[in-house]
Amino acid sequence: xxxxxxxxxxxxxxxxxxKSIKCEQNLGHDTMYWYKQDSKKFLKIMFSYNNKELIINxxxxxxxxxxxxxxxxxxLHINSLELGDSAVxxxxxxxxxxxxxxxxxxxxxx
Amino acid sequence: DAKTTxxxxxxxxxxxxANLPCNHSTISGNEYVYWxxxxxxxxxxxxxxxxxxxxTNEMASLIITEDRKSxxxxxxxxxxxxxAVYYCIVRVVGETSGSRLTFxxxxxxxxxx
Numbered sequence: 546x547x548x549x550x551x552x553x554x555x556x557x558x559x560x561x562x563x564k565s566i567k568c569e570q571n572l573g574h575d576t577m578y579w580y581k582q583d584s585k586k587f588l589k590i591m592f593s594y595n596n597k598e599l600i601i602n603x604x605x606x607x608x609x610x611x612x613x614x615x616x617x618x619x620x621l622h623i624n625s626l627e628l629g630d631s632a633v634x635x636x637x638x639x640x641x642x643x644x645x646x647x648x649x650x651x652x653x654x655x
Numbered sequence: 656d657a658k659t660t661x662x663x664x665x666x667x668x669x670x671x672x673a674n675l676p677c678n679h680s681t682i683s684g685n686e687y688v689y690w691x692x693x694x695x696x697x698x699x700x701x702x703x704x705x706x707x708x709x710x711t712n713e714m715a716s717l718i719i720t721e722d723r724k725s726x727x728x729x730x731x732x733x734x735x736x737x738x739a740v741y742y743c744i745v746r747v748v749g750e751t752s753g754s755r756l757t758f759x760x761x762x763x764x765x766x767x768x
Contacts, residue, residue, distance in 0.1 A: 549698075586740070588699065588758035601755055635698050642687070642748050644756060646698030 548572050551636045551647040558626055559655055566621045566650045568636030576600075577619035578644070579611060580635040588635070594619055626654045659743045664763040667737075673730040675762050677743030680724040687748050688719060689756065690728045692739040699742065699758070702728065733766045740764075 551568040558564055570577060578601075579591040593601035597613045608624045623630060631654045636647040660678040667673040679688065690702040703710055703717045705726075710717040716729040730737055742761040 587760070588693075590755055590757075593755070637698070642689070642704070642746065643701045644691075644699070645701070648698050649696070 549636055549638055549645050549647040551634075551650055553650060554648065555651050555653075557653045557655065560626055560628060562626050563622070563624045564626060564652070565623070566634055566636075566652075568619050568621070568647060570617055570636075570638040570645070572638055572640065572645060573617075574638035574640045574645070575616055576639045577613065577616070578637040578639070579619065579621050580637060580646075582633045582635060582649070584632070592619075592621075623652075626652075628654050630654050659745055659759055661741070661743050661759065661762045663760065664765070666765050666767055667730075667733045669735060669766050669768050670732055673733040673737065673764055673766070675728040675730075675741050675743075675764060676725065677728070678725045679743070679745045682723050682745050683747070685747050686745045688717065688723075688726050689744040689746055690715070690717065691742045691744065691756075691758070692737075693742070693761070694736075694739040702741075733764075735766050735768065738764060738766045 549570045576595045578593045580588050581591050582588045591605045592611045594613045596616050610622045612620045633649045633651050635649045637644045687704050687706050689704040691699040693699045702714050703712055705717045719726045740761040740763050742758050744756050
């Protein structure tokens with residue numbers, strides 16, 4: 546039973562397309578996150594939701610829009626994909642201060 | 656959040672203890688020390704955290720100096736599967752704004768057979 550699962554694992558697409566990454570957690574946590582890990586391996590937070598409410602929104606282009614239909618799901622929709630969006634995107638959830646991460650989605654924009 | 660400094664890389668022989676240092680000289684009294692690791696192609700994994708007392712769990716031990724300006728993560732019997740990037744993070748606990756953990760460059764630990 547995967548605690549934090551995200552799909553797809555790999556996503557290859559053309560510039561200008563719109564794509565979504567889905568994330569689900571079965572841990573009963575109230576808070577979920579999206580992190581981005583670039584080619585230099587730095588891991589940076591993008592968004593955080595607590596019980597479906599946006600609580601952290603770092604300086605991310607508004608082409609990125611998170612959606613939380615319920616507290617177990619946090620999806621990431623990306624419009625008009627650019628080459629610089631190529632990275633690994635990690636979903637995570639937390640109870641108090643311990644984060645549990647998914648296995649990542651490797652996005653490649655061609 | 657306080658900044659942390661870690662060595663870029665370390666090597667350890669399989670079966671021996673791996674001691675990973677972290678400096679956090681500007682740590683505040685209400686900031687905890689967290690350790691995560693990231694095995695290649697996987698998401699980061701929580702290891703341990705502590706405030707000022709030494710902590711131990713099934714994965715590792717965390718030794719925090721009395722002045723709290725540095726800490727050491729100890730993997731008592733390193734295995735090849737412990738090869739990963741280890742992140743030391745300092746963070747205030749209890750804020751309602753969520754867990755904005757900031758991951759630095761970490762230490763690449765390589766366990767050799």
